[in-house]
Structures are given as structure tokens and as C-alpha cells.
Amino acid sequence: MGFVRMTLVSLAVLAGATSAQNANLKRQVSQLRPSYDFVVVGGGTCGLTVADRLTAALPAKNVLVIEYGDVHFAPGLFDPPTLWITPNPDYAPSWDFLALPNPDMANRSASIQVGQTVGGSSAVNGMFFDRGSHLDYDAWTEVSGPDWSWKSLFPYFKKSVTFTPPPPAVAQQYNYTWDISAYGGTGPIYSSWANFQWADQPVLDKSFRELGIRPRTECAGGDKEGICWVPASQHPVTARRSHAGLGHYADVQPRANYDLLVKHQVVRVVYPRGPKSGPPLVEVRSLVDNHLFNVTVSKEVIISAGAFHTPTVLQRSGIGPSSFLGTAGIPVVLDLPGVGSNLQDHVGPPVTWNYTKPYEFWPLPSQMRNTTFKDEATAAFNDPVAHGPYTMAGGNNAIYVSLPHVTAQYKDITKKIRRMATDGTAASYLPPDIRSNTEMIAGYKQQLLVLANLLENSESPSLESPWASSEPIALVWAFLLHPLSRGTVRLNLTDHLAMPILDYRSGSNPVDFDIHLAHLRFLRGVLDTPTMKQHGAVETGPGAAVAADDAALRNYTKEQSFLSFLHPCCTAAMLPKPKGGVVGPDLKVHGAKRLRVVDISILPFLPSAHLSSTAYAVAEKASDIIIGDWH
Numbered sequence: 001m002g003f004v005r006m007t008l009v010s011l012a013v014l015a016g017a018t019s020a021q022n023a024n025l026k027r028q029v030s031q032l033r034p035s036y037d038f039v040v041v042g043g044g045t046c047g048l049t050v051a052d053r054l055t056a057a058l059p060a061k062n063v064l065v066i067e068y069g070d071v072h073f074a075p076g077l078f079d080p081p082t083l084w085i086t087p088n089p090d091y092a093p094s095w096d097f098l099a100l101p102n103p104d105m106a107n108r109s110a111s112i113q114v115g116q117t118v119g120g121s122s123a124v125n126g127m128f129f130d131r132g133s134h135l136d137y138d139a140w141t142e143v144s145g146p147d148w149s150w151k152s153l154f155p156y157f158k159k160s161v162t163f164t165p166p167p168p169a170v171a172q173q174y175n176y177t178w179d180i181s182a183y184g185g186t187g188p189i190y191s192s193w194a195n196f197q198w199a200d201q202p203v204l205d206k207s208f209r210e211l212g213i214r215p216r217t218e219c220a221g222g223d224k225e226g227i228c229w230v231p232a233s234q235h236p237v238t239a240r241r242s243h244a245g246l247g248h249y250a251d252v253q254p255r256a257n258y259d260l261l262v263k264h265q266v267v268r269v270v271y272p273r274g275p276k277s278g279p280p281l282v283e284v285r286s287l288v289d290n291h292l293f294n295v296t297v298s299k300e301v302i303i304s305a306g307a308f309h310t311p312t313v314l315q316r317s318g319i320g321p322s323s324f325l326g327t328a329g330i331p332v333v334l335d336l337p338g339v340g341s342n343l344q345d346h347v348g349p350p351v352t353w354n355y356t357k358p359y360e361f362w363p364l365p366s367q368m369r370n371t372t373f374k375d376e377a378t379a380a381f382n383d384p385v386a387h388g389p390y391t392m393a394g395g396n397n398a399i400y401v402s403l404p405h406v407t408a409q410y411k412d413i414t415k416k417i418r419r420m421a422t423d424g425t426a427a428s429y430l431p432p433d434i435r436s437n438t439e440m441i442a443g444y445k446q447q448l449l450v451l452a453n454l455l456e457n458s459e460s461p462s463l464e465s466p467w468a469s470s471e472p473i474a475l476v477w478a479f480l481l482h483p484l485s486r487g488t489v490r491l492n493l494t495d496h497l498a499m500p501i502l503d504y505r506s507g508s509n510p511v512d513f514d515i516h517l518a519h520l521r522f523l524r525g526v527l528d529t530p531t532m533k534q535h536g537a538v539e540t541g542p543g544a545a546v547a548a549d550d551a552a553l554r555n556y557t558k559e560q561s562f563l564s565f566l567h568p569c570c571t572a573a574m575l576p577k578p579k580g581g582v583v584g585p586d587l588k589v590h591g592a593k594r595l596r597v598v599d600i601s602i603l604p605f606l607p608s609a610h611l612s613s614t615a616y617a618v619a620e621k622a623s624d625i626i627i628g629d630w631h
């Protein structure tokens with residue numbers, strides 16, 4: 001098998017030659033050039049994609065990536081993908097946030113991680129590698145201006161990955177389905193399936209079919225309302241995690257023009273002669289000795305620090321809501337109220353049950369506590385063609401259901417959304433510190449109108465429930481794919497360099513509860529299917545009595561919701577300036593010369609997908625735009 005051989009060779013090269021591969025790894029200011037053409041702030045999912053593409057396309061121009069974390073390739077090269085069974089002690093570091101309590105979610109706080117390592121969140125995520133619906137991106141371009149439609153992004157989704165179908169025997173064993181026309185690129189990030197599933201994976205698949213949800217052959221081609229097989233971001237043969245730190249950095253042949261500085265925090269960008277005279281300088285702090293210095297840039301600065309830290313870099317630079325900057329004592333360089341506003345994440349409660357009849361499948365995840373089984377699993381993972389439980393990340397399945405398929409009363413919900421956008425109540429749901437800002441209000445109203453259309457479309461998912469097994473805990477989560485509530489990311493007033501303060505404000509827009517309740521009532525239906533009855537499924541939450549009572553079901557949602565499925569976004573949104581936007585369709589920060597944002601913060605609202613594949617596609621498209629400007 002030539003393919004396997006080739007892969008093993010490339011792994012061996014990586015194993016033996018980390019120093020050569022990392023020839024341009026820099027650890028202190030004395031190793032840097034006096035000036036760079038481009039500086040990328042943040043060596044994460046998007047930042048490394050952009051740096052890789054720019055250094056390849058513009059060999060005469062040099063790029064410096066500045067990353068807070070370090071290179072963390074676990075012993076044995078990579079971290080095993082499986083987290084949820086037995087956490088890996090060599091897991092790369094992340095920032096661990098505890099958001100402020102949510103007054104509308106029983107004062108509970110979301111706890112959230114983001115990656116703090118070369119590769120960013122792609123190096124620590126759940127590897128669930130789905131794309132949104134074409135309708136999500138078409139709605140995005142409606143509010144943002146031209147060129148970010150599905151049609152324009154689809155080629156970049158393709159370009160970003162190499163998809164490898166499973167071997168025929170594996171495909172047949174698990175009933176994997178796909179349509180190769182959704183793929184065809186040769187990007188350095190791998191998309192593939194594990195050659196393993198837990199033995200009860202078909203139970204929920206069958207039950208969801210009985211509930212009337214249609215199975216789809218392929219969900220990555222723009223149409224995903226239904227039951228989906230979702231690939232993982234993993235190598236097809238070794239099953240190791242594929243992430244930006246590998247595909248867009250370590251696997252890249254050394255390039256003289258590609259430098260990566262680790263263990264340094266970008267403090268801010270500085271415009272000595274004002275924001276119309278750019279590019280800015282980049283002020284950087286060593287995390288080893290606290291040394292502070294400026295990096296001179298001749299072409300552009302690209303901020304890719306992710307949904308929480310891109311706003312911190314901008315706010316420390318005096319680019320943000322002027323009222324907040326005033327409170328923080330930071331001179332205003334540009335009044336952009338959208339910086340760190342418009343925060344969204346996927347949130348939602350579960351439906352839980354017990355099986356009252358013997359649940360006899362083998363193997364189930366609890367076998368990972370059986371040392372013999374676990375040792376076998378480890379050995380299987382380390383075989384040349386990896387197999388067994390460790391090859392599977394969080395799972396490969398989910399249902400995506402539109403609001404019209406969730407409830408016949410969907411129009412009552414969309415009517416409420418349109419009403420709040422037109423009668424002026426929308427503003428009262430915005431975060432207090434931007435609530436009276438006319439730009440933010442205008443942008444929010446437009447978002448609500450576009451989201452109402454999206455939610456009314458029977459092909460546009462509103463609910464997601466992923467699954468892999470019903471064991472050891474029998475539950476399915478009801479992700480709210482298109483939340484209407486908006487939160488904030490603001491600097492810590494006593495320490496601007498510390499982790500920012502996150503105010504999620506989940507449930508602050510009351511219509512989110514109408515949607516949560518509809519989702520829960522729909523999802524409970526799965527327990528009435530013949531397959532669930534055959535296994536003696538008995539609901540433990542929310543239960544029939546609670547589900548029958550709006551107030552009780554609302555309480556259940558407040559008390560039981562998972563408050564972050566780790567998809568924060570939208571804190572430097574691509575919207576026009578008069579709509580509270582931070583960047584335009586060219587990703588340039590409004591009013592700032594030679595400064596762009598390229599990461600998950602630029603989405604105006606969440607797609608009906610986990611975010612990494614969209615992050616790669618955004619970064620690929622952004623790279624083409626930047627290369628086009630400087631070629």
C-alpha cells in the first residue's frame with residue numbers, strides 16, 4: 001500500500017527532524033529580523049493557515065507569526081484524539097475561562113477553553129469536522145456585503161482539506177456514506193473517518209430515522225438538514241489529529257521567509273501617526289522575561305488571536321467601544337463598538353434517559369475502564385494502520401433539524417423575532433454598555449431579520465444533536481444553532497494583559513427560550529420510537545410533567561443547559577461600520593490602515609456547524625485576498 005508507506009515516511013521525517021522542520025522557530029527578540037513584511041498575531045487555526053499560504057505564494061516577502069503558547073507535540077508526536085473517555089495527560093495547554101454568571105441561566109457560568117499552543121484551538125478541539133449549511137453563509141453575506149456566500153466559500157472549504165474515503169470494508173461495516181463532489185481539494189488538513197464505532201452507534205441512528213429525520217448521504221456539500229455522518233480532522237491511516245500546527249507549520253518544508261515566535265504575547269498594535277497612516281507597529285511582550293519591544297512591519301498586520309483574544313489586542317490598541325475604552329483609561333484610536341461585542345456560542349440542554357432492559361452491546365465506552373481492553377486499544381492505535389477506540393474522536397454523527405421540522409408553530413417564533421426587530425425592543429436585549437449605540441442597534445435588528453428568515457427555512461438547521469454512543473450516560477444535547485442573545489468580551493480593568501472578562505448573557509434574548517423549549521419537546525420524541533421502546537428507554541429529564549409546563553421547562557433549560565459547546569465567535573464581526581461592524585468583506589478593520597482580522601471572530605453569526613472547518617475556509621479565502629493585494 002503505497003499510500004500507507006508514504007504516510008509512514010512522512011511521519012518518520014517529522015519524528016526524527018523536528019529541529020530542521022522548526023528551523024524558523026524563534027524564542028527571543030534577538031533572533032528576529034529588524035522588520036517584517038507581514039506580522040500575524042496568533043499562531044492558531046487561522047493564523048497559521050494565512051502564514052503558510054502567504055509564505056508559499058510570496059517568497060520574496062517575509063512573515064512573522066507571534067504565538068502566546070509553545071510547540072506542543074505530545075510524546076509520540078501527537079495527542080491521541082480521544083478525550084472524552086480517558087483524558088490525555090499530554091494534552092496541549094489551553095486558556096480556561098470561567099465566564100460571568102448568566103442571570104437568565106440560573107446565574108450559572110460557562111466554562112470555556114481555547115487553545116494556547118501552536119495550532120491554537122485546532123490542536124485541542126473535538127475534531128468534529130462538519131461544515132455549515134449553504135443557507136448560513138448566504139445569510140452571512142446578506143448582512144456583511146458581497147462575496148462571502150456559500151458559492152464563494154465552497155471552493156475554499158474544498159481547498160483547505162484532503163478528504164480520504166474509508167476503505168470499502170470499513171464503509172460497509174459502519175454504513176458510512178459520502179459524496180466525493182463535496183471534496184476534491186489537496187489541503188494539508190486531513191478529513192477522514194475512524195475505522196471504529198461504538199457498538200450501539202446504530203441505536204440512535206435508527207431511532208432518529210423512526211422519528212422522521214431523513215438520513216443524508218453527504219452533509220458537507222451545503223445541504224445538511226437531516227441525519228449526518230461527520231468526518232473528523234484526522235489522518236486517514238495513523239488516525240492522528242490533523243491541525244494547523246502540523247498542516248500549516250510543522251509539515252511545511254522550511255521556508256526562509258516563514259518565522260514563528262513562540263511564548264510571546266502581542267500587547268497591542270500602535271499607530272504612531274494615527275490609524276490612517278499604517279501599517280501599525282506591533283508591541284510584544286516576552287512571557288519568559290517580560291521584555292517589551294516593538295516589531296516594525298512594512299506591509300500588513302493580521303490579527304488571528306481567536307474570538308476572545310482578538311478583541312483584547314484591539315481594545316488594548318484603543319480600537320473598540322469608546323465608552324468602554326474610557327472606563328479602562330485607554331486613549332481612543334478608533335471608536336468601533338462592535339469590538340468584543342456580538343459574542344455568541346452554541347448552548348443547550350439535554351434530554352436524558354435510562355435503559356431499563358439489559359443494554360447488551362460490545363464494546364461500549366465504559367470498556368475503557370477495563371485495563372485489558374484499554375491496553376489493546378492503545379496497541380491498536382499505534383499499529384501502522386491505526387484502529388480501535390482511540391481512532392475515534394468525539395464521534396461522527398449528528399442530527400440537524402430545522403425549526404419548521406421541530407415545531408408546527410415555528411411562525412409564532414419568527415414573528416416574535418421580526419416584531420422585536422421593528423418595534424424597538426431589540427435594543428433592550430443588547431449588552432448594557434452598547435445598548436444605546438445606534439450602530440449596534442441597527443446591526444442587531446438586521447441580524448434578527450436575517451435570522452428570522454433562516455429559522456423559517458425548512459432546509460436550515462436550528463437544532464443539532466451529536467452522538468457517538470448512549471453509554472455511559474444516555475443523553476442527547478439540544479444545541480441551539482442560531483442564538484439571538486449577544487454577549488461581550490472586555491478587558492479586565494485591573495489588568496489589561498490578563499484574561500478578558502466574558503459576559504455570555506445566554507438567554508438574555510427571551511426568544512432563545514422559545515426555541516430551546518421547541519427543541520426539547522421535539523427531541524423527547526426520540527424516546528417514543530420503537531427502537532427506544534425495545535431497549536426500555538425511560539426518560540429522566542426533562543420528563544413528561546416538566547415538558548408539559550412552559551415555566552417548568554424554562555427552568556429546566558436554565559438549570560441544565562451546557563453553557564458553551566466551545567464555539568465562541570463573532571466578536572469582530574464582518575458588518576458595515578454603520579451596523580456595528582469591525583471588518584469589511586476584505587477583512588480590513590474599518591478605519592485602520594493595513595490592519596486585518598482573520599479568524600473566527602469575523603463571523604456575524606454562528607453557522608449550523610462546529611467552527612473549525614469554517615475557520616480554515618475563512619483563512620484560505622482571506623489568504624487569497626491578501627495575496628491578491630500584494631502579488
Ligand SMILES: Cc1cc2nc3c(=O)[nH]c(=O)nc-3n(C[C@H](O)[C@H](O)[C@H](O)COP(=O)(O)OP(=O)(O)OC[C@H]3O[C@@H](n4cnc5c(N)ncnc54)[C@H](O)[C@@H]3O)c2cc1C
Binds near residue numbers: 116117130306
Ligand atoms: C476544547 C475545544 C473543542 C472544540 N471542538 C470543536 C470540534 O469538535 N469541531 C470544530 O469544528 N470546532 C471545535 N472547536 C472550535 C474550533 O476549534 C475553533 O472555533 C477554531 O479553531 C478557532 O480558530 P481561530 O483561528 O479563530 O482561533 P485559535 O485557533 O484559538 O487561535 C488563536 C491563537 O492565538 C493565540 N493568541 C491569543 N492571544 C494572543 C496574543 N495576545 N498574542 C499572541 N498570540 C495570541 C492563542 O494562543 C491561539 O493559538 C473547539 C474548540 C475548543 C477550544
Ligand SMILES: *[C@@H]1O[C@H](CO)[C@@H](O)[C@H](O)[C@H]1NC(C)=O
Binds near residue numbers: 103106107
Ligand atoms: C442571580 O444573582 C443576582 C445577584 O447576586 C441575584 O440578584 C439574583 O436573584 C440571582 N438570580 C437567580 C435566579 O438566582
Ligand SMILES: *[C@@H]1O[C@H](CO)[C@@H](O)[C@H](O)[C@H]1NC(C)=O
Binds near residue numbers: 173174175202
Ligand atoms: C447498515 O445499514 C443496513 C441497511 O439499512 C442495516 O441493516 C444495518 O443494521 C446497518 N448497520 C449499521 C452498523 O448501522
Ligand SMILES: *[C@@H]1O[C@H](CO)[C@@H](O)[C@H](O)[C@H]1NC(C)=O
Binds near residue numbers: 270272283292293294
Ligand atoms: C512602540 O512604539 C510606540 C510608538 O512609537 C511607543 O509609544 C512605544 O513606547 C513603543 N514600545 C516599546 C516597548 O518600545
Ligand SMILES: *[C@@H]1O[C@H](CO)[C@@H](O)[C@H](O)[C@H]1NC(C)=O
Binds near residue numbers: 539
Ligand atoms: C437512572 O439511572 C441512574 C444511574 O443508574 C439512577 O441513579 C437513577 O435512579 C435512574 N433513574 C430512573 C428514573 O430509573
Ligand SMILES: *[C@@H]1O[C@H](CO)[C@@H](O)[C@H](O)[C@H]1NC(C)=O
Binds near residue numbers: 370371372373376
Ligand atoms: C475486558 O477486555 C477484554 C479484552 O477486550 C475482554 O476480553 C474482556 O471480556 C473484558 N472484560 C469485561 C469484564 O468486559
Ligand SMILES: *[C@@H]1O[C@H](CO)[C@@H](O)[C@H](O)[C@H]1NC(C)=O
Binds near residue numbers: 493501
Ligand atoms: C482581573 O485581574 C486581576 C489581576 O490579575 C485578578 O485578580 C482578577 O481576579 C481579575 N478579575 C476577573 C473578574 O477575572
Ligand SMILES: *[C@@H]1O[C@H](CO)[C@@H](O)[C@H](O)[C@H]1NC(C)=O
Binds near residue numbers: 549551552555
Ligand atoms: C422556576 O424557578 C423559579 C426560580 O427558581 C421558581 O420561583 C419557580 O417556581 C419555578 N417554576 C416552576 C414551574 O418550576
